[in-house]
Amino acid sequence: MSVVGGVRRLTAPDIRARKGGAPIVGLTAYHAPAARLADEHCDFLLVGDSLGMVLYGYDTTVPVTLDMMIAHGAAVVRASRHALVVVDLPFGSYEEGPQAAFRAASRIMKETGCGAVKLEGGCHMAATVGYLVERGIPVMGHVGLTPQSINTFGSFRPRGRDDIESEAIAADAEAVVSAGAFAVVVEAVPVRVAAALTRAMPVPTIGIGASVVCDGQILVMEDMLGLMPRVPKFVRRYAEIGSVAADAIARYAHDVRNRTFPGVENTYADPGFEEPEASAPGRERSAAAE
Numbered sequence: 001m002s003v004v005g006g007v008r009r010l011t012a013p014d015i016r017a018r019k020g021g022a023p024i025v026g027l028t029a030y031h032a033p034a035a036r037l038a039d040e041h042c043d044f045l046l047v048g049d050s051l052g053m054v055l056y057g058y059d060t061t062v063p064v065t066l067d068m069m070i071a072h073g074a075a076v077v078r079a080s081r082h083a084l085v086v087v088d089l090p091f092g093s094y095e096e097g098p099q100a101a102f103r104a105a106s107r108i109m110k111e112t113g114c115g116a117v118k119l120e121g122g123c124h125m126a127a128t129v130g131y132l133v134e135r136g137i138p139v140m141g142h143v144g145l146t147p148q149s150i151n152t153f154g155s156f157r158p159r160g161r162d163d164i165e166s167e168a169i170a171a172d173a174e175a176v177v178s179a180g181a182f183a184v185v186v187e188a189v190p191v192r193v194a195a196a197l198t199r200a201m202p203v204p205t206i207g208i209g210a211s212v213v214c215d216g217q218i219l220v221m222e223d224m225l226g227l228m229p230r231v232p233k234f235v236r237r238y239a240e241i242g243s244v245a246a247d248a249i250a251r252y253a254h255d256v257r258n259r260t261f262p263g264v265e266n267t268y269a270d271p272g273f274e275e276p277e278a279s280a281p282g283r284e285r286s287a288a289a290e
Contacts, residue, residue, distance in 0.1 A: 010084040012116045012138035016182040019204045024216025030072050032079035039080040047073040049088040054222050061147045064090040073112035085114040086140050091148040098131030105137045120146035122172020126179040133180030141176035143169050145188035160189040173197050186210040209234030
């Protein structure tokens with residue numbers, strides 16, 4: 001537990017204790033400005049490997065590196081005081097086995113100051129989850145649609161639409177929770193699957209495209225703020241900041257090209273210098289032609 005400026009930061013046990021209580025609020029945050037905005041309103045901030053797609057322009061999360069996650073995770077921790085910060089273990093940093101996962105997770109914990117890590121997968125990751133938890137690293141699980149497995153799935157389509165898939169998801173969730181996960185993200189599954197998991201799991205389910213039946217919700221901040229051109233069906237846009245920003249940039253460019261920015265109020269006074277009158281583009285050529 002940490003106390004910053006008199007504010008106690010939430011921990012993994014705090015989130016686990018919220019099972020069946022007031023809904024848990026989560027958002028992604030990839031940098032300090034986002035963390036400052038979201039911190040007082042959220043119970044946890046997820047430094048997701050989705051930053052590869054949102055910030056770096058990759059088509060998937062697969063190219064994201066451990067160093068990238070550490071750099072962004074540290075920024076989010078520094079800029080927040082209240083919310084638990086959870087950092088994703090990126091693809092390739094933990095699948096090899098528990099020892100490799102511990103090396104990656106311990107680096108994240110030590111170099112960012114975060115309170116937990118998240119990893120994708122179910123039954124095949126249970127031993128790794130247990131190994132980490134036994135060694136002091138809180139783990140949030142992630143089942144259903146697991147984006148790091150996109151090359152196996154072939155698409156980002158919802159999971160669990162048939163009995164075989166839904167039973168596999170249930171087994172995955174049970175395995176990671178039994179191994180010690182303090183919460184489980186459930187992504188892109190039908191309501192009936194999310195409801196069954198939420199009833200069965202002794203820890204909170206955090207939905208993303210898994211309906212209101214879950215114990216909490218997580219969204220990608222840039223999706224819900226309208227900064228991304230295309231978003232999944234499960235996203236509700238709470239603002240259209242992208243169009244507002246585009247308009248502001250267009251007005252800035254207009255003012256620069258017409259020499260109306262910077263104005264006197266944006267410059268530093270120099271009593272010994274008389275500033276020349278700004279000329280509009282093309283004025284010199286017109287004068288010469290006359």
